[in-house]
Amino acid sequence: LDDPAVEALLEDPARGYDSARGWGRELESSSGLSGPLRLSQRLLFVGVAAAPAPSRGGGFSCPGLPAALEGSVAGLAAAVGEAEETAAEAISLYTPQQRAQLLDSFGGVVRHRPLAAVGKDDVRLAERFDAARLISAGATLASAAEVALPALRTAARGALRGRWRCGSVVVAGVQDDAYAAADLRDVALLIDLGGRNRYAGPAAAAGFGQARLVIDLGSELVFQSSEPAFGSGLFGIGLLYAPEPGRKTLSAPDFSLGAGFFGVGGAFLAGPTVTAKAEHFAQGAGAFGSGAFVVSGASASLSADFAAQGFGFTRGAGLLVVRGGQTRADCGLRHPDPREALALISLCQGAGDGPRAQAAGGIGLALFDGDKAALESSYFAQGAGYWHAFGGLYVRGDGSSARARRYVQGAGVHAGAGLLSWRGSLGRLTAWGVGPAFGWDYGVGLFEVIGDENTLQADWASGRGDVNGRVLADIRGDRNVLRLNDWATAPFKRLAAGYALTRLSGRGNRLWSPGLPRGRSGAFDVMSSPWGVTRGEGSLTLTPALGVSSAAWPAVDRGVAAVVEARAMAAALAEADSLPLPRRARRWLSLASAFSLDARGTLSAAARLMSLPRDQAVLVVPALEVENFNETFWIRIAAAAAGAAAG
Numbered sequence: 001l002d003d004p005a006v007e008a009l010l011e012d013p014a015r016g017y018d019s020a021r022g023w024g025r026e027l028e029s030s031s032g033l034s035g036p037l038r039l040s041q042r043l044l045f046v047g048v049a050a051a052p053a054p055s056r057g058g059g060f061s062c063p064g065l066p067a068a069l070e071g072s073v074a075g076l077a078a079a080v081g082e083a084e085e086t087a088a089e090a091i092s093l094y095t096p097q098q099r100a101q102l103l104d105s106f107g108g109v110v111r112h113r114p115l116a117a118v119g120k121d122d123v124r125l126a127e128r129f130d131a132a133r134l135i136s137a138g139a140t141l142a143s144a145a146e147v148a149l150p151a152l153r154t155a156a157r158g159a160l161r162g163r164w165r166c167g168s169v170v171v172a173g174v175q176d177d178a179y180a181a182a183d184l185r186d187v188a189l190l191i192d193l194g195g196r197n198r199y200a201g202p203a204a205a206a207g208f209g210q211a212r213l214v215i216d217l218g219s220e221l222v223f224q225s226s227e228p229a230f231g232s233g234l235f236g237i238g239l240l241y242a243p244e245p246g247r248k249t250l251s252a253p254d255f256s257l258g259a260g261f262f263g264v265g266g267a268f269l270a271g272p273t274v275t276a277k278a279e280h281f282a283q284g285a286g287a288f289g290s291g292a293f294v295v296s297g298a299s300a301s302l303s304a305d306f307a308a309q310g311f312g313f314t315r316g317a318g319l320l321v322v323r324g325g326q327t328r329a330d331c332g333l334r335h336p337d338p339r340e341a342l343a344l345i346s347l348c349q350g351a352g353d354g355p356r357a358q359a360a361g362g363i364g365l366a367l368f369d370g371d372k373a374a375l376e377s378s379y380f381a382q383g384a385g386y387w388h389a390f391g392g393l394y395v396r397g398d399g400s401s402a403r404a405r406r407y408v409q410g411a412g413v414h415a416g417a418g419l420l421s422w423r424g425s426l427g428r429l430t431a432w433g434v435g436p437a438f439g440w441d442y443g444v445g446l447f448e449v450i451g452d453e454n455t456l457q458a459d460w461a462s463g464r465g466d467v468n469g470r471v472l473a474d475i476r477g478d479r480n481v482l483r484l485n486d487w488a489t490a491p492f493k494r495l496a497a498g499y500a501l502t503r504l505s506g507r508g509n510r511l512w513s514p515g516l517p518r519g520r521s522g523a524f525d526v527m528s529s530p531w532g533v534t535r536g537e538g539s540l541t542l543t544p545a546l547g548v549s550s551a552a553w554p555a556v557d558r559g560v561a562a563v564v565e566a567r568a569m570a571a572a573l574a575e576a577d578s579l580p581l582p583r584r585a586r587r588w589l590s591l592a593s594a595f596s597l598d599a600r601g602t603l604s605a606a607a608r609l610m611s612l613p614r615d616q617a618v619l620v621v622p623a624l625e626v627e628n629f630n631e632t633f634w635i636r637i638a639a640a641a642a643g644a645a646a647g
Contacts, residue, residue, distance in 0.1 A: 001127055001315050001359040005043045006352075006390045009417050013444045013470050020419045020446060024394035027321055027367040033239060033266040034142035036292040037135060040317035043363050044290075045132040062166035068155040069171060072148045073191065077169050079144035080189045080211050086137035087236045087263065088209035090130050098125055099208065099235060099262075106287055106314065107261060109355065110307045111254050111280040112335050112345070114568035115594055118314075118355035120627060126359075129262055131288045131315050137211075138237045138264030138290065145215060145241055156193040156217050177218075179203065192216040194244075202229040205256075206236025206263060213239050219246030228255035233263030233289060240267040245297065247273045254280040258293030260316065265289075271297020271324060282308045283331075286316030286362060298324040298370065305334040307347045312362025312389065314354050325370035325397065332377045336558040338597050342432075343405065344378035344556060351380050352389030356414060357627040361389020371397040371424075377404040384408055384435070385416030385443070392419040398451070401428040405553065409436035412443030412469065425451040425477070430551050433460040436484070439469025439498065447473040452506075455481045459550050463487035465498030465531070473502040475509070478538075483512045483548040490532035497531040505537035512546045519543040562597045569594070569601030576605070585609060585619040589638075593630040606634050610641040617642035 009016025026039050060074035091099070102125060108116025161173040170187050174194035181201030184190070188211060190203065197218040202225050204214040221242055223230050229252045231240040242248055248269045250257060257278045259265040265285075269276075274295050276283065283304050284293035293309075295302070300322055302309060309331045310320035322329070332346020347353050347364075354361025366382075368375065373395060380386060381404040383393035393409070395402065402422075407413055408431050410420035420436055422429065429436060429449075437447035438461055445465070449456065454477065462484040465471040471490070475482070482504070490498040504511065511534070521541040526534040569591065576587035591605035609620065620642055624635045 001123070002388055003044055003360055003363060006360070006363065006388055006417060009390065010388070010415060010442070010444055013446070013472055016417070016444065017446050017472050020390070020392055021421055021448065023365060023392060024367060024421050027319065027365060027394065028369060028396070030321065032142060032146045033268050033292050033294060034139050034146055036294065036319040036321060037139040037142055037264065037266065037290055040286065040290040040292070040319060040363070041132065041135045041139060044135070044315060044317055062164060062169065065164050065166065065171060066155070066160055068158060072151045072155070073169065073171060076144060076148055076191070076213065077189055079141050080213050083137045083141040083211035083237045084188065084209070086133060087206065087211055090134045091209045091235045091262070093128055102126060102262065110285070110287060110313055112306045114565045114596070115572055118358050120358065123359045126288060126314070129288050134237065135264055135290045138233070138239070138266070141211065141213060141237060142239055142266060145213060145239060149243060152191065152193065152215065152217060160193060188212055190214045192218055194218050196220040198222045200224055202227040204238045204240035205229040205232045206234065206238035208235045210236040212236070215241045217244050219244055221246070221248050223250040223252070225252045225256070228253065228259070230256055231258045231265045231267030231293070232256050233260040233265035235262045237264045242269045245270055245272070248275070250276040252278050252282070254282065257282045258284045258291045260286045260289030260291040262288045266292040268294045269296070271295065272299050273297070274300045276302050278304045278308060280306045280308070281311070284309055284320035284366070285311045285318040287313035288315045290317045292319045294321045296323045298326055300324060300327045302327070302329040304331045304348065306332055306345070309348045310350045310364045310366030311347050312352045312364040314359045314362055316362040318362070318364045320366040322367065323369045325372050327368055327370060327373040329368070329373070330376045332381055336556050336561045336597060337379055338595060342553045342556050346377045346379050346381040346404070348377045348381045349375055350383045350393035351391040352385040352416065353380065354387040354389045356387045357629055361385065361387050361416065363389065364391045367394045368400070369396040371399050373397060373400040375402040377408070379405055380407045382408045383420035384411045384413070384418040386413045387416055390417045392421070394421045396423050398424045399426045400424055403430040405432045407434045410445045410447035411435040411438040412445045413440045415442045417444040417446065419446040422449045423451060425453055427451065427454045429454070429456045431458040431462065432551070432553065433458055433462070435462060437463045437471050437473040437502070439465045439471045441467045441469060443469045445469065445471040449475045449480065450477060452477040453479045455548060457483045457548055457551060458485060460485050463489070463500055463502050465490040465500040467493050467498065468496040469498045471500040471502070475504045476506055478506045479508040480506065481510050481546065481548060483546050485512070487511065488526065488532045488534040489528045491529065492531065500532040502533070503535045503537065504540050507538045509538070510541045510543055510546060513542040514544050516542055516544045558597060565596050566598040566601060569596060569598045573601065573605060581616060582619040582623065585612065585623045589623045589631050589634060590628070592634045593628065609634065609638045612642065614642070614645045617645035
């Protein structure tokens with residue numbers, strides 16, 4: 001399940017650096033939803049046939065529908081039908097029980113369900129899915145919608161009023177409309193020509209084998225749902241277009257707002273003033289498919305809980321595009337992470353992730369194009385890739401800020417790759433550590449800043465290639481201030497060197513160098529080791545006194561999350577205790593190795609494993625599955641505790 005674009009980048013980071021920046025340029029020049037979806041198709045798959053031309057319709061009849069709408073509605077109805085045929089065929093290879101298995105495993109991970117995991121059987125089941133064909137069908141449907149928009153706008157200027165339903169097609173005029181869940185049931189195509197409209201239910205929500213398209217030309221729109229909605233493709237294709245200027249307010253749970261899970265989901269919204277709230281796997285998220293969330297207009301406010309705002313999981317791509325100034329985007333600030341007291345697990349704002357040693361990850365891209373964007377996240381965010389995945393964050397405009405805590409801002413971890421591309425002045429980048437620009441364990445960290453008077457800050461492990469990681473970083477402009485600890489360092493570990501090659505060019509740039517007794521200015525190379533170098537071009541000042549203090553980070557309340565995870569662990573232990581041997585030992589080992597806030601629970605599982613009677617200790621070593629590398633720690637201890645009885 002490797003992604004060819006990511007593997008090429010890991011193989012040749014220098015060439016991959018150019019490619020990854022090029023993906024940002026493609027996002028900048030893309031239009032509608034069809035552009036991002038076609039980009040995701042090219043990145044995920046090689047040799048996939050181009051999408052066919054949008055359907056021209058034929059055979060559609062809707063008595064009473066105004067003549068000005070007949071051609072456009074017929075063409076869109078046919079396009080939805082063709083997309084649905086593809087979706088139905090794509091999921092036909094799975095039984096309902098198998099779909100439930102994929103939702104439980106892959107879906108559990110992207111929703112941060114306690115103890116969720118992806119195993120070998122899940123991967124074997126998932127790899128049969130033809131995501132390439134489904135993304136192609138989604139892009140074709142998006143193209144059909146975009147081709148139809150001019151004619152629909154023309155019809156809307158005729159001030160048509162009324163509502164027409166013909167089978168699974170609903171067309172409404174320019175009056176204000178309210179759609180309840182019952183009004184949306186079994187509606188494959190909904191076109192609303194204008195007004196102030198309200199949706200209280202799952203519009204543009206495609207379930208198993210479905211295609212759903214909503215085009216609303218209204219000005220002030222409110223979308224609310226307690227189910228996946230508003231550009232949701234859950235084993236289907238769901239697209240939402242709200243392309244006319246005006247306030248848009250959206251609120252939905254998991255798998256919403258441009259989410260493709262074994263499917264394609266897309267939402268295109270015009271502002272100014274778009275306010276969108278979602279939970280998990282949303283706002284441009286893809287796994288075995290593609291999700292795109294595109295916002296055009298100033299003053300957007302976006303928030304999501306986890307795996308969102310440009311997130312890609314296995315064989316998936318998630319793309320977030322925001323055009324317009326004064327955007328605020330918060331993502332991944334809900335779930336505490338066990339690594340340290342202030343940690344929150346995010347996977348947001350240009351993040352790619354994969355189930356390590358089971359399957360490669362996906363591609364997550366996020367573009368913010370406009371002045372004064374303010375981005376906030378925590379762990380694995382803002383241009384981060386983990387396990388053969390890629391995450392890219394592209395920021396364009398002046399006066400913006402991005403803040404995230406760890407594994408961030410151009411970080412590639414465990415054979416993953418990340419890029420932060422920042423083009424603007426008077427901005428501020430803040431991290432705690434392991435970023436910006438960090439490559440760990442064959443990971444690749446890529447980083448560029450082009451602009452003047454930016455402030456970059458991290459307390460540790462920035463600009464560093466460690467445990468065979470590689471970093472390429474390029475900072476160009478004048479009067480930039482860099483309080484970046486460990487910058488351009490690269491040790492020799494595990495029988496191989498890491499590499500950190502960085503360049504600072506321009507006039508009046510200052511780099512924090514706490515080991516120097518006094519400052520030094522000029523144009524020179526600084527080598528921290530044979531494998532780490534900073535090339536200073538123009539006038540660079542190395543100074544031990546920079547006047548930029550460490551960032552303050554808010555406290556994290558673990559109380560509720562710890563209780564939830566403890567209950568899940570207790571239930572899992574009780575279930576494991578009831579299993580027959582050797583499945584019982586296998587499950588105990590898995591729970592002992594779980595990455596959980598409930599340390600007592602994991603130790604309890606380990607204690608069970610090490611307390612096996614001597615005649616059962618022979619089950620300890622066979623309980624190990626080599627793909628689950630975290631289990632090797634406990635298996636060694638348990639085997640040692642059993643002694644010769646372990647075999």
